[in-house]
Amino acid sequence: MSCLIRLIASTAVVYSILATSALADTAAGEHNGSTAAPAGHAGVPFPGAPEIAPIGVRLDKYIDVPEAAKGPPIDPAKGYRLEKLGRGLYMVTDNGYQSMFMVYESGVVVVDAPPSYAARLKQAIAEVTTLPITHIIYSHSHTDHIGGAGLLGGHPVIVAQEETKRLLLRDADPARPIPTVVFKTSYRMQLGSQHLELSYHGDGHEPGNIFIYAPEQKTLMVVDLVFPGWMPFRRFAVAHDLPGWMAQVEMIAKLPFDKLVAGHVARLGTRADVLTQIEFDNDVKSAAAAALKTTPFVDGINPADAGNPWALTDDYTARVAGSCVKAVTPKWSNRLGAFDTFVWDECYAMEQSLRVD
Ligand SMILES: [Zn+2]
Structure with missing residues (x-):
């Protein structure tokens, strides 16, 4: 007081x-x-x-x-932290932003490339494998989460929801290469023995923002909907459609994940974090x-x-x-x-x- x-x-x-x-x-x-x-x-x-x-x-x-809002520290020499989420699946974070990568038998799938540490993303991947980046998944079109994709090089397959492609064609930003594979409601990626399920549940944070689920690792990545331990960013993370945004946060609570990669803050999210945020909302x-x-x-x-x-x-x-x-x-x-x-x-x-x- x-x-x-x-x-x-x-x-x-x-x-x-x-x-x-x-x-x-x-x-x-x-x-x-x-x-x-x-x-x-x-x-x-x-x-x-x-x-x-x-x-x-x-x-x-x-x-x-x-x-309860704090997370493990970042090594200042590296500028990022790597956290293993399950077989071949890792979170990368600078304690402000979060992304993931998944290693399969012949390559690596990257999910988001925040510009705040994208220049060090290849170094983070090199800590666990020498395999090349073959795929990038965009959670959504916003540059603060994918604006480092152009720095990853090569010619990866880029997967996104079709609304994300529409927005990126409009924005014409060379830092965010245009998706090469798009889907409307759901897309299953089987890469070697690894598996990701992508799904779209309509507008909320912005059109095209998707859920990315790794069933074996029981890990869900959804960006700009839940802020574990923290207030949502201003105006409910600048929600494009607030009723849709609130409905999607409630949807997350019903999914069978153990670990939530929420795109922001210093630590992973839990189901308790999602329930707390629903209560606050x-x-x-x-x-x-x-x-x-x-x-x-x-x-x-x-x-x-x-x-x-x-x-x-x-x-x-x-x-x-x-x-x-x-x-x-x-x-x-x-x-x-x-x-x-x-x-x-x-x-x-x-x-x-x-x-x-
Ligand atoms: Zn966003």
């Missing part, structure tokens, strides 16, 4: 700085002969605003990251739904803004999001890593989705 009070204090400092600069604007305006009141400057938070600082306010210290949904029902549309706004519907909506959604933030803070502020970084974003994204989806 003392941490939260510090956040309020630092928020108040920021607001007083902004107010001071608004006064400076006024003085400059008067110097130019204008007596118009300055507009667009920061005021004070609305009455009853949450203790968690809103978006855009720099804090002196964020809430400490809980131990549903708490935000309930809190935002309740706030939409109980928050008056106009409350305390400057009467001079009465003819500005965007301003009224902006103030309303801030109060709805604020009510949502307040409702979820007691239960979650110390349970998920970086709660205070993105809880406002999650509440804004949820109230928006509940109003229009």
Whole structure:
């Protein structure tokens, strides 16, 4: 709680700085002969605003990251960590991003190539085999997960869902070579004695984002849907379709995996992590739904803004999001890593989705 009070204090400092600069604007305006009141400057938070600082306010210290969110350290000399997931299957991570590779009798299948460590991916593979990369699988089109694919060289077969190919043709990015094999709903890859099952369950994070399952190794890779130990990245990982995204997180919980490669954070995910995230997602949904029902549309706004519907909506959604933030803070502020970084974003994204989806 003392941490939260510090956040309020630092928020108040920021607001007083902004107010001071608004006064400076006024003085400059008067110097130019204008007596118009300055507009667009920061005021004070609305009455009853949450203790968690809103978006855009720099804090002196964020809430400490809980131990459960942390993972094994990275060797700084290598810049990545290799973790064996089962026969021939490995996770590679720099503790920010995660990818996989699978070794079979005559080659290697790489799943994603995040640019943050793609230049060292071949070195990671060389730790366990000298076989060549014959296939690359794209989890989805986003460059932060596959933008290092062009660095892997050779002429691998590139497998993706057909929507991913459509998006990559549009983006025309040489760092992300165009898939050579696409599928619509499911694709089974049998390579020597190894086996992967790819499946597509519709839009959620973005069109084309797939589930990649290694049945023998009981390992599931799905990217940008679950954040083991952590808050989802802002706006539920910038979900393209939030109801679809939430449904896919629930789908993951029903699959028969032991290890989850979620594409981000410092450690593997477990079924417990998925269930925790479902609980958080549903708490935000309930809190935002309740706030939409109980928050008056106009409350305390400057009467001079009465003819500005965007301003009224902006103030309303801030109060709805604020009510949502307040409702979820007691239960979650110390349970998920970086709660205070993105809880406002999650509440804004949820109230928006509940109003229009
Ligand atoms: Zn993504």
